[in-house]
Amino acid sequence: DTGVSQDPRHKITKRGQNVTFRCDPISEHNRLYWYRQTLGQGPEFLTYFQNEAQLEKSRLLSDRFSAERPKGSFSTLEIQRTEQGDSAMYLCASSLGLTGQFFGPGTRLTVL
């Protein structure tokens, strides 16, 4: 068990560009979550998968955000036409059922 990994750890992009982040969960975990966190705030839920099915997506999320989890393994989060307000730490977590979530180290996005 190597824990949850995320790639890249840091991403700097220009406004209007598309970015994609990857998350590799703990192998036996069936649930995978994406969160966004800004300084001084708690993680904000973005979306959630159970196996390969995306079961819920935050109503706060615009259509510029999309996530996939092919074959119920790793997941990707894509942000299209990035805006400065998208600058944040993007966190991935996994769990086995309704138990505590294990978080990755996060991807820090800076939009210039």
Place this chain on the structure above:
Amino acid sequence: EDQVTQSPEALRLQEGESSSLNCSYTVSGLRGLFWYRQDPGKGPEFLFTLYSAGEEKEKERLKATLTKKESFLHITAPKPEDSATYLCAVHGSVYNTNAGKSTFGDGTTLTVKP
């Protein structure tokens, strides 16, 4: 809409000075309340899950308790290495609109001085 409020926002303690952190919540059908520790620049680290009122969990100097409206994280004789932000989260029932998500509070930042 599920809501979680943590207090205080920041807490400064001397080493060995015990205290408690509060997490007040509003949720339709609590399926679990979770405590996490987060160090600067890192992802949260899972500490405890509490499922029903009256339940308690302990780990080293930390003890988490749960009532129907709030949870407390008691820290006994803290050490400087306990300094971190402590986050509380709730997971609601599958019968409410928040099913499937955890709602986090904004955390309490604890600083323990030697």
